Amino acid sequence: MTLPTELTELSPEQLAIIDLCQHFAKDKIRPAARAVDEADTEVPWEIWGEAARVGLTSFMLPEQYGGGGSTDMFTQCLVQEELCVGDLGLGNLLTANGFFAHPVLELGTDEQKERLLRPLAGEAPPMTSLAVTEPDVGSDAAALRTHAVRKGDRYLLTGRKAWISNAGASEYYIIFATVDPRLRAKGITAFVVHRDTPGLTVSAPWKKMGQRALINAEVTLDDVEVDARDRLGEEGQGFIGLMQTFDRSRTILAAAATGVARAATEYAIQYANERRQFGKPIIDHQAVAFRLADMETRVEAARLMTWRAAKRIDSGRRATRESAMAKLTASETAMFATWAAVQTMGGWGYSREFLAEKWMRDAKLEEIEEGTSDMQRMIISRSLRDHV
Structure with missing residues (x-):
């Protein structure tokens, strides 16, 4: 399956990184996929390190902080699809630091950007986490209950976060909390917290159905003391940064889902051409051929919708819908x-x-994380209220 590059000419840099990703996915990611799945709750540090050495964990960071400079969403989607053709969980793991970096870039000071982003571009980068979801709060980010109380030049954070990717393996967490629950969205504020901060504890990794390359756990904050210099932006600006992050993360996850769909389609087509039944390849059976046609068509459609969202973000326009x-x-x-x-x-x-x-077990998470499919339908339906 080839990318429909007749729609947009790719730069030499984009072609080069696609080639890098395809070889890394084939030579490193795909061969390790089954063992990582069987290991379940173990962090695949070896692949993380190999990806870091060739720049795949930091390609999305600005050059001024040592990254690869591919800050545009379109290139990031090209990379995500190729890595997730190798394996969905590993592909999502290797680019996870991009989710951490975006709120820092949007809300952080120059000092915070230098301090927090430059280590991510090193040959042995730390893992990082975004901590938004709470046990009793799913997609309604404005209803967060984790509380931040100001005490002079410090804040005390108290609350629980659930389903936090890389929790336990991460060195830094961006914690989204409210300075006043009555303010809802206007009270949401972002804080950077180091894993060794007293009061921050992480549960044992949860056993999951799929995407086991990404460990998930619960993070508890018990009067975690955070210096005001580790607040990202002003009080109440966290929600804006979070919504912008969601637009980008949904688009990246769409590219990831397209990647695993493409892998499954290519796998099935190869099998159908090689497997014989009743004296002929099963691809000659109409039911199989039509199913493969549906797979191929849906993959192409998913990619084009992902590219549209990416291009819209890159043009500076809102892309929530x-x-x-x-x-x-x-x-x-x-x-x-x-x-x-x-x-x-x-x-x-x-x-x-x-x-x-x-892949079937892995794919299910894509219908759940960063807002379920029902939540995506709600977002889309809201956009129709003023539609003429």
Whole structure:
């Protein structure tokens, strides 16, 4: 499957990083995918280190902080798709520091950017986490209950965060808390907290259905003392930074979902051409051929919607609606394509001998994280209220 580059000419730099990602996905990511899945709650530090050495964990950071300078969403989506063709969980892990970096770039001071971002571009970068979700608060970020109380030039953070990616492995966390629950969105404020800060504790990693390369755990804050210099932006600016981060993260996750859907489609097409039944390749059976046609078509559609959202963000326009559409389409395409690959392969698809069943488990998270598919539909439906 080739990218529809007739729609937009790729630069030499973009072609080079795509080539790098394709080789890394084939040579490093795909061969490790099953072992990482079996290990379940173990951080794949070896692959993290290998990716860092070739610049794949920091390609999205500005050059002035030592990164690769691919700050545009379109290039980031090209990279994410290729890495996630190798493996969805590992692809999402390797680019996770980009989610941490965006609020720092949007809200941070020059000193904070230099202090927090430059280490991410090193040969042995730390892992980082965004801590938004809470046990009783899902997609309604304005209703966060984690509380930040000002005490002179410091804040005391108290609350619980759930389903935090890389929790326990991360060196830094961006904690989103409210300075006043009555203010809802206008009270949300972002703080950078080091993992060794007294009062911050992390649960054991949770055992999950899929995407096990990314460990998830609960983070508890018990009067965690944070210096005001580690607040990102002013009080109440966190929600704006969070919404901008969500537009970008939804688009990146759409590219990731497109990647695993593409992997499943390519896998199923190869199997259907090689597997014979009733004396001919099963791709000659109409039911199989039509299923493969649906897979191929949906992957292309998901990619184009992802590219549209990315291009809109890069043009400086709001992309909440477009990123929601991209994530909805791509995540449900990923679930369909991985199911269809298992279905096409029959018993072999159900076997752990092949990766199809793993991809199906991995794909389910794409319909849940950063807002469920129902949440994406809600975002889109709200945009229709004033539509003429």
